[in-house]
Amino acid sequence: MRKLIPMTQPEFDAFLERIIPDYAADNVRAGYWSEDEALEKSRKQTGSLLPQGLQTKNHYLYTLYDGDEAVGMIWMRAELDRPVKSGFIFDVEVKDEYRGKGYGKHAMLLIEEKARELGITRMGLHVFAYNDVAKNLYERIGYKMSSMNMLKDLE
Numbered sequence: 001m002r003k004l005i006p007m008t009q010p011e012f013d014a015f016l017e018r019i020i021p022d023y024a025a026d027n028v029r030a031g032y033w034s035e036d037e038a039l040e041k042s043r044k045q046t047g048s049l050l051p052q053g054l055q056t057k058n059h060y061l062y063t064l065y066d067g068d069e070a071v072g073m074i075w076m077r078a079e080l081d082r083p084v085k086s087g088f089i090f091d092v093e094v095k096d097e098y099r100g101k102g103y104g105k106h107a108m109l110l111i112e113e114k115a116r117e118l119g120i121t122r123m124g125l126h127v128f129a130y131n132d133v134a135k136n137l138y139e140r141i142g143y144k145m146s147s148m149n150m151l152k153d154l155e
Helices: 009-030 035-049 103-117 132-140
Strands: 002-006 059-066 069-079 086-094 122-125
Touching: 002 103, 009 035, 009 059, 009 069, 059 103, 069 103, 086 103, 103 122, 103 132
Parallel strands: 086 122
Antiparallel strands: 002 059, 059 069, 069 086
16 A cells, blocks of 8 residues: 655655755756756755754655655645645655656645645646656646746857
8 A cells, every 4th residue: 555654854855865866966957957067056945945854834745655665755835825826846755766657646636635625626746848758748647837937058
């Protein structure tokens, strides 16, 4: 049985060790940041989003389990004080050995259930343009593009 369980502190610590360099690399690959500044920018952004770690208000970090096996994670922020209560998914990850088996889709659908329980009626997320696997998953489960950033290198 697949389920979302709130992250433990050790899981959160491991998550931070992964997400900070991964997010830095994503922004370098997308052309937003230079390599020499990326790690520090990623560290600052993550710290500003989660200043109280797991106890940061309106942030929900879960580990996805299949039975007793941790197979991935998902992080959502709830915006409950707006006219349209919304959520935003900051990250969804599936461990390499479990990819391609429907776990990402399952994590997304389970977080949507959690969001509905909070009264959220709209969910957003960001995906880097080069991440075709993620884009295809999100589109298959009903997410639509709402805006697009474009870059051109001038040399």
